[in-house]
Amino acid sequence: MEKAKKGSISLNFGLRGWLVIIYCFLSFVIGGAFLGVWQITITQNAALYGWNATVLFSLTNVAGVLMCLVELWISRMLMKAKVSCARLGIGMFVIYVIAAVLMKVFSTNMLIFSLMFIVGYITTNGQSMMVNGVLVGNWWPRRRGMVIGITTIGVPLGSAFGNGLYKVFVSMVGQDNVFFIYAAAGAVVVLIGLLFIRDFPEQVGAYPDNDKTLDREKMQKEFEAMRKEQEKNNPWNFKTLLTTPQVWLIILMGLVTFNANGIFMMQSMNRLVVFGPLELEQAMFLMMISSFVAIAGSPLIGIVDSKLGTKNAGITICVMALVSTLLQIPGNYMAMLIGMVIFGVVMGGASNIVVSLASDAFDRESSSRAFSLVQPVMHLITMGINEIYLVLVSRFFHNYVPIYIIYSILLVVCITVFGLKYNPSKIQEKDAKLRAEMNR
Secondary structure, eight states: OOOOOTTOOOOOOOHHHHHHHHHHHHHHHHHHHHHHHHHHHHHHHHHHHOOOHHHHHHHHHHHHHHHHHHHHHHHHHHHTTOSOHHHHHHHHHHHHHHHHHHHHHTTTOHHHHHHHHHHHHHHHHHIIIIIHHHHHHHHOTTTHHHHHHHHTTHHHHHHHHHHTTHHHHHHHHOTTTHHHHHHHHHHHHHHHHHHHOOSSGGGGTOOGGGOTTSOHHHHHHHHHHHHHIIIIIOOOOHHHHHTOHHHHHHHHHHHHHHHHHIIIIITHHIIIIISSSOOHHHHHHHHHHHHHHHHHHHHHHHHHHHHHOHHHHHHHHHHHHHHHHHTTTTOOHHHHHHHHHHHHHHHHHHHHHHHHHHHHHSOHHHHHHHHHHHHHHHHHHHHHHHHHHHHHIIIIISSSHHHHHHHHHHHHHHHHHHHHHOOHHHHHHHHHHHHHHHTO
8 A cells, every 4th residue: 555655744634533632632621621630629629638749649650550550452343353443442531521620519528529530530641542543543554643743732732721721621610620520521522422423434435644635445445354453463562572672662762751740740749849948839830821832732743753853753742841840949049930841842742653653663554552551551650659759759769859860760761771782773674574474
């Protein structure tokens, strides 16, 4: 099948393609907003009802570990072609809508509120980070860098929506009723998914990469052959993926860049207010600024990916994360502000990189398999690291400066190892070898 030009940054994605982009974008918005309002609610309810803020913040990592287990199950089902990725995402958002409503009803009950947060976190982040990545790889095998850059604008926009606009919504509908807004937004995503979203463009008469130069009859035959390949003959299973060194380099890049979100966003109030030098209003302003910068950062990294290559895009994210982290160490408000502006680009880019690396290294038949395994493994390791950070801060350091130093070292290691060792052609060579062995 003829491939669309990889470096293209054209926005001609077709009507069906734009519907998929809007669907992915909105789910990213809701995921970011849901986590943002959770952090603010904890901070406020800790003061009002005596909740233990540190323990509740750690629930983000508990939910993350559970989400990883769900993602691994999804990965196994996808490899066996036993589940529709699109339908699974819709089902997860139905569950999220129910959880958001219950969070409103039981907003002062710490146990139920926390349990529903875990459910909401697993469904929104599992859907946006897992399902969206597979969908983008299926619909845009060659242009995924630009597309994922557009859709992941929703991550920082959602954070701004959750943090920056929270007070506006509270003044409009009251603090408890804010969760009805998030439930209604989830219902919109469900409706779009039911009406328009399918796993592959060929299922609705559209073209991969919206490349209309492809012969439709030939394209359909190749699609049917690819589906059979996915179900029966694809050599990339759990064991093969996990014993491939280049896959672990992708996991390394993913966990290091995603770890920035863990420190700067998921632990934002903990590091800036509870164990940090700022007041709540100052911290919310920093997070809002960072989130709005990330709106431009996401497509910017997408353009770097499309023009300079996915490997260079990953290294760029790491270098910017390093600068941002070092600027947090002095504790000076202006340095922190500049660092958070830079982090905004990192936050946008971190949402892009794993799906881009999987699509860059693997062909269309195998990229969804690789991504569906890399993503939960990366998340699981990252959540473990974030939990270690929380323990170190709460029990030993009582500030985040040592965490910034540890993370800076991790970034330098990643830049060095990934820059020297990552080579997607090695995966392509192994793919050819595995297929030759299967056909003997």
